[in-house]
Amino acid sequence: MKLELKPIKIDRRLTGSSFIDEPLQQVIQFALRDYIQYWYYTLSEDESFLLEIRQTLQNALVQFSTRSKEVDWQPYFTTRLVDDFATHLRVFRKAQDRLGDREDKQRDITEELVDAFFEAEVELERKICRDVVCTSHKDEEGFLRDLCELLLYLLLPPGDFHNKNMRYFLREVLARGVLLPLINQLSDPDYINQFVIWMIRDSSCNYEAFMNILKLTDKPAELEAVKDKVLEELQYLRSLDTAGDDINVIKNQINSLLFVKKVCETRIQRLQSGKEVDALKLAANFGKLCIIPLDHILVHNIALQFFMDFMQAAGAQAELFFWLTVEGYRVTAQQQLEVMQGWQKDGKKQPSATKGLLKAAALGVYEQYLSDKASPRVQVDEVSVIKLGDKLQKDDPTPDIFDEIQRKVYDMMLRDERYYPSFKQSPLYVRMLAELDMLKEPSYRGSDDGDGESFNGSPTGSINLSLDDLSNSCHDETMQLHAYISDTGVCNDHGKTYALYAITVFRRNQDGSEECWKTYRRYSDFHDFHMRITEQFENLTSILKLPGKKTFNNMDRDFLEKRKKDLNAYLQLLLNPEMVKACPTLVPYVYDFLENKAYSKGKGELARKMDTFVNPLRSSMRNMSNAVKALPDSLAEGMTKVSDNMGRMSERLGQDIKQSIFKVPPLLPKSDIDPEHCRVSAQLDDNVDDNIPLRVMLLLMDEVFDLKEKNQWLRRNIKNLLQQLIRATYGDTINRKIVDHVDYMTSPEQVADYVKKFRDSYWPNGILAETQPRRDKSIRMRTRIAAKTSLLGIMPDELKHIIGADTTRKGILRVFDMFQHQSMNRRLVYVFLEGFLETMFPQYKFPELFVKLHSRSPRTHRYSQKLKSSSLKR
Secondary structure, three states, X not given: OOOOOOOOOOOOOOOOOHHHHHHHHHHHHHHHHHHHHHHHOOOOOOOHHHHXXXXXXXXXXXXXXXXXXXXXXXXXXXXXXXXXXXXXXXXXXXXXXXXXXXXXXXXXXXXXXXXXXXXXXXXXXXXXXXXXXXXXXXXXXXXXXHHHHHHHHHHOOHHHHHOHXXXXXXHHHHHHHHHHHHHHHHOOHHHHHHHHHHHOOOOOOOXXXXXXXXXXXOOHHHHHHHHHHHHHHXXXXXXXXXXXXXXXXXXXXXXXXXXXXXXXXXXXXXXXXXXXXXXXXXXXXHXXXXXXXXXXXXXXXXXXXXXXXXXXXXXXXXXXXXXHHHHXXXXXXXXXXXXXXXXXXXXXXXXXXXHHHHHHHHHHHHHHHOOOOOOOOOOOOHXXXXXXXXXXXHOOOOOOOOHHHHHHHXXXXXHOOOOHHXXXXXXXXXXXXXXXXOOOOHHHOOOOOOOOOOOOOOHHHHOOOOOOOOOOOOOOOOOEEEEEEEEEEEEEEOOEEEEEEXXXXXXXXXOOOEEEEEEEEEHHHHHHHHHHHHHHOHHHOOOOOOOOOOOOOOOOHHHHHHHHHHHHHHHHHHOOHHHHHXXXXXXXXXXXXXXXXXXXXXXXXXXXXXXXXXXXXXXXXXXXXXXXXXXXXXXXXXXXXXXXXXXXXXXXXXXXXXXXXXXXXXXXXXXXXXXXXXXXXXXXXXXXXXXXXXXXXXXXXXXXXXXXXXXXXXXXXXXXXXXXXXXXXXXXXXXXXXXHHHHHHOOHXXXXXXXXXXXXXXXXXXXXXXXXXXXXXXHHHHHHHHHHHHHHHOOOHHHHHHHOHHHHHHHHHHHHHHOOOHHHHHHHXXXXXXXXXXXXXXXXXXXXXXXXXXXXXXXXXXXXXXXXXXXXXX
């Protein structure tokens, strides 16, 4: 019997937006053609089944679209997503910490790390552990089938859902044909590494970051892959038939590659021999460390942290905290006295409350550190303490009332063998230099000065120097030099972008003949040259002023023109006949700098960093008074309560000072929850502006760079600096931009663009793309190196100045390492998927359902038994 076919009408509307519907219909068409029609037509010619499938699929998409329009996606993208990522990172960090003290560091510990990771997850989530789903393919497929069946229940019409054949068919297609391959790809470490490189594609590769990665990696396979590529490139360069000027460029490239090869071989040999040593210990044993004066340590956030830790270990924290507290008190007192003087000039009545509070603050400092009740007490002579006590009782406090004792405390910290002299010999001092990026590692000294750029004689190595090197044997007074910067441009050498200045030089010889040539110099060459001559001729320091550095927009055209003008003025002053007469021995240095040859640095990168650190005019440091003026919050929070053990000054007084002087909201009481055993968002506090996305981003930074390891005084300062930075760059505007960007990302035009990109990548030119062959191991290893280099290269110098270079490197590498384990990546994908579904269907009890689905894990049972036994013991 032949049934009469009823025509099925297909409504092609899906989302209500024609932008999205058109490419989405094409995706449906291609999917039906390539995944169903090719086998269905071998069974039957009846198209009603295909039409029913299409209708069912469209019904599900309509339901999905309708539901998504009712959801406010901003909280999900700005808070939930970031919180899920930060919490995942916290679990990974805890797993790393558990394995951090192992002695056998050479053995692959991937399995142990995964076990520790899921143990840490169950401790944090308590009722959920995703280890079974992430490590067992069978359990994962079962989980996805259950999840897809639930989604079909929510999205399909009741008639379609209750049709078991249809439901099972769709469930298998969704679970094994769509979700499983997608999760496999998203959790693949190699795919993530490629995605990272693609995301940072606009940033030029940083050569310094590349060398750092080679020196820090503990995977011989990565180094072997880089070495193989270097050998391949060397073979190609040596095979080139070059002549003339090109030979210089080729030679420089070969030298650079040979240096990279040597670094890889040294590192591989050290790893395979099992003699891998900590770079910090290596530098400490080598003995050549920078000496940073105490007065600079006390005013630099990063350096101060390590000195503070050392002083606490030596039992002398009272002296250091007294010095810091007095600095804060002095600045505050000066500010308030200036305000009171202004009131007196304006004829206003002087409030006695301000004077009273200042006096109370001064008495509080005295009681906390100098009185007989102080514990511990600052060790200074009794005469000075008695004299100060009398002053405080009789007179109104002045900003300099503690200065005499503060000077004595400083001298004691400086000269006493137990303090600063011992600190310079301690491991903490070496770690401090590492954070300041001032640590030389002897194993990679390529030249006598220990400069990391020794692979290439000069930054101008890639510039074509066609003229022969000129002899500098003739430097008598009859020879005249004239020079000016004729042009400037931006170059890229070894992936590092920098400005290059073309200097046109004229020389008149004794016989009257003239010569003219061009030489090329970077700003760092000028800086190095300036350091060299001011060291040799100290009287030039007050005369010659080199234009300062600029961190932001230092490749901007207007800025380069201004710097060109300033450097020209610097050159003209150097070549002034009066200058030559006053310092005749300066001429050889100038001539050496202007010769048409690769400039040989006399100081090197480390010395320039040291100069930048020590010179307060061009340094990243903030002295204590400026820090307190810019961040008044640090006085009441940091200066008067620098240590929980030493906080003798009443909290009420601190609150009064803040309320009356700085007009800031009172502090919130501390939470009783252990921050390490809860989600990151549980630590959101309310003493920041009401900018939820920014506050979550601050917590994410806290987790990435593990700022909780810092002592509380420095951590508070870091937090204040970050908040100040955000406010300075219009925090509200940034917050609004984040929200606007989320709106833009979820707009119909953008969603349509995502669908088109998916269609074109999956079906290029309407034909199903072939499966990509698995990339070989060496390519994957080089991709790892490239991804790490990209991540490290985009870190701004400002961040290193706030939290330390070594901390920045460790934080970035921790994030990278987290993505190199597929089972952990699967856990993150499932967390994101669960968060998405909970946001999409808030009226259904998805959280309880996920607890039930993940209850198969034996770890959750063990953890609940452990909790029960511990509660019984109590």
